[in-house]
Amino acid sequence: MIPWAPHCCQDTGPLVHCNCWPRAGPESGPRGTGATEEEPPMGFDATVLAAVVDELDRHLRGGRIHKVYQPTPWELHLLVYAGREHLRLLLSCHPQGARLHLTQVVRPNPPHPPTFCMLLRKHLEGGRILAVRQVGRERIAHVEVGALDELGNPATYTLVAEVMGKHSNLVLLAPSGRIIDAARRATEEQNRYREVLPGLPYVPPPPTGKLDPAAVTGEELGQWLARAGVEAMGRPAWQFVLDAVDGLGPLVAREIAHRAGVGGLAGNLGPAELDRLARACRELYALVDSRAFAPTLLLDEAGQPRDFAVVELRHWAGATLPVDSVSALLDRFYAAQEERQRTTALRAELRRVLAQELGRVRRKLQAQLEDLRRAEEAEPLRQKGELLMAYLWQVPRGADRVELPNFYDPEQRPVVIELDPALSPAENAQAYFRRYQKARSGLQAIREQVARSQAELQYLEQVEATLAAAASLPELEEIRAELAAEGYLSEGPAEEKGRGAGARGAAGGRRAGEGLQGSGQPSRPLVVRSSDGLEIWVGRNNRQNETLTFKLAAPTDLWLHAKEIPGAHVILRLPPGVEPPETSLREAALLAAYFSKARLSANVPVDYTLRRHVRKPPGARPGMVLYDHHRTLHVTPDPEREPFLQQALTAAGMAGAAGSDTVPEG
Template sequence: MPLDAFCLAGAAQEIRRAVQGGRIDKIYQPTRDEVVLLIRGLEGNVRLLLSANPGHPRAHLTQLSRENPAEPPMFCRLLRKHLTGARILAVEQPPAERLLDFHLEALDELGDRAERRLVLEAMGRSANLILLDGEGRITDCLRRVDGDLSRQRQVLPGLFYRQPPAPDKLNPLTASPEELRAALENPLGKEPEKLLLERITGLSPLVARELVFQAGGGGVPLARALEELANTVKENRLTPYLLVREEKSVDFSFLPILQYGPETECRRMESFSQMLDGFYESREVAERVRQRGQDLVKSVTSARDRTRRKLANQEKELADAGDRERRRELGDILTSNLHVMEKGMKSVRAVDYYDPEGKEVDIPLDPLLTPQQNAAKYYKEYNKAKTAEQMLTVQLEKGRRELEYLNSVLENISLAEGERDLQEIRQELSDTGYLRRPAKARAREKRVAGKPMEFRSSAGLRISVGKNNSQNDQLTTKLAFKSDIWLHTQKIHGSHVILWTQGEAPDVQSLTEAAQLAAWFSQGREGKKVPVDYTPVKYVKKPAGARPGMVVYTTYQTAYVDPDGELAKRLRVK
């Protein structure tokens, strides 16, 4: 759900306590729409996330480490120039508005004290992060808005900043009880939640439905519920609640949500920042990887589809070559009947002595060829088909390996956790010829060597999981010892998993957990009983000339396990 004004107020309370009076130490911009401030607060160092992402704008303290680009964007450089070392004087939020205004004291180019403001407008598609000078002029912003985009309000460097126009609705924090009751009068019989959203500002659809649910409908009870909500916000009694359904977070709010009944757990969280961090973590990682990996997915999908079409054509050609023996037989029949054939004949009828019943057969002829040439033509077609079958068999096997490899790359892209993982996959595709780049560009580019995912079993054994084919090769053929255990899903694309045994026999629990990880990081993630093969590394070999990540193995055993994402979270070593 989008962050409403009251959840933002709860997060602002936490931000205010942690950063007011502190100084901005470092500034990063991990993505186009996000800025992270490292602040030396009065009670310790904290990270403050300011997101102007149109899909989920927000502000809160964060514990998550985000991958930063190699070169900081221009807006990040501007913020570093003006705000590094700045002291945070105040954090303000207009009543019932999704807007945070940071008042700062910094040093200008001459070393004199200068006022600065950093304004986050967390307002959906028009979300923005704006830097102002001491006079309220816009220095710059994440998203510039000119006259073509908005005639009512431009956001451009050099203009005086104006807050977004307030909606023509009643503010529950400043309105009197009488005004609230009058606003909720419903002579036309509208649905109460729609009436709330039309006439009261600051509410999300979820909160509007909950107020109606708790009030038992509209009218005076709904007005009282709205008054109680306003008092809760004014007295800073906001509490973060995460809505969990089937162990997946589906929504959040600042008050208990009871409308969904027992099927949805309303879980109280320690802080708004912790709640927002957890709620958006997996969503944002998946979205960032999806956006940055779109070019890879497109290239690999195109190559895979091209390989599939080629395989289909080759299989058809192989089927056509399957009747080559009949062509040789027809050549033999023509050779034995040359005496009844003449040049110019379009066909000849002769006894088929290859038929058990000795039936006659009509054999098509080329009227431009002599009888001997017609017979030779069938022998030539036989030899051509025989050679084609041999070549097509080799090509089909090669094509199937290519298809398997490309499918594994697509699976690896889905496992990527950041730009470094995607860059490693780009390198692999460039090395294998699927991505073409000029030789000079490849020479200048720094090669990236990522690290596999690391886990610890319940018994303390180390488990490594490759995130792409290059890491799979490194793990299996370079790093693992012959006595360590190699695991991989059977006939399903997935990661290579190494259970490091330290030369001893592994316990059953560690083997089971490693197998569950192999199933989770594979195409069988959604299955129930996924077959996972496991064997000592000494039985795993990489064929000469094989694509990255492709191996063969012998003397293995198979375990059937349920993939477990919660196990992966619990055992993961950060």
């Protein structure tokens, strides 16, 4: 039994493999209860690994490895030809997604394979998979490969997958049991229980010291509980099962407690309850040992994957989706998880870039407005020059100031004029005229700069509103592609940087990345039908607004937009010569008001006009338009009071959309 080793790996960082965390038993210290023991992500416990190993062994045994890839530092792909088909085995030691299973996902590979990948190719390519097996009840799998060693003799290499959350690793072992290399190396300073370095004997992670789920008895559970101490007595019964029994995850521990009909705290469990828990555990694990798996995806309220299991869960009250195979189950779940992670990361990055650019533009605009104020105050300079020329005979040579009557003032109050003593009175007057001309000549340029900065600020604020309303990864990727096309981000998806100073200050809105197209499938606009059966289109971002208004809408269609508020372009499709029905017009206005920054306001003004009265100014940014011949309708976009709006939001998956600023004329 391994004693608790405090402070041995607290500062090793997220990529260090360490197995000296408390895993033994209740006597191993306060953390030995398992309350803080590292669990695999979601439901990947030993029961899932048993199902995966069973499936892999059946499909891959005897298969030949013809290619090895390492697309990321923590993920391997082994291409195997088995059973007259090409299969792809994924092995991952990612801290949040450690796993192994067959996959349909093909990832791009780096231009130069990592060293670990090259070693795997050297020893495993061309070899045959002899077996895939699980080590006891552990979350450790061995992929045994028969190949030829460096001398051409038959040898068996072992690829070890340790699926243990942030402590996961992939280790290649030589026939002698020594380590050839690992995805994550660990030195003695990083892990005092074992070193994971090339050339050293492989030492498996320390045993858990927990009870065997297939043979556990109520008496053993009682002894464990007695040793666990007061802290364990205050934990829920299912968590006590999780701490005491080997190979279980939280979901299966809850299922055991549910099947045993045991609830409450562990301290209240008597012999009868402990016997029921032990019997439920043995019965459930009998399903695992007999390979009676039922791969199931567990869904949340929105129908998205939330967790997974390979045995029937009677305690799960939410929706479920049976899946044909364990690999398909894991492929689907982790694809959804990765999309959520990418969505979160991309949203955070876009927010950071927008906050940075908004701050830059606001500071620049403030400085320009100050320059404009000074330029507009140039008229007093001309007046002082005129006064000096009119009263030259009253200005003494060498004076530093003079007080003269001000005939520009209706009350003829005198004005004090500052002078340069080194200049004559006439030369001082000319100096004032030169300062006036300089200020006047820069006034128009400053006004143009202010107009450009105000337009850029409006555009960035609109993109910020669009980002807040975006609900899916394709929508975020379109926002990113738009910002890249406008020069705010670099073309590379992993190198999102602000624009250079030259691009920011380019006259006429020159774009550093013009022509860049977003990757992947574009998101689709919202399309609903009004109560009168007319189609209503709603743009979800600036690109969709541009497409709807200028490529898809007919000149006779009705165009709607929240008045002087960032929001979506809305199109009400109308046959030529047909007046819009009042009900359809109001419903389209509700959508325009809701998909804008004023969605929480009452009596939102919505302008509407025929599409032929909407045009894009030359050089304008995406979604920026001018329109005229418009009328205004006021609506309150409250889904609770408007059944049509609620139906439209349901059709949109409750995903908001926002478009771009517009400027009405007249």
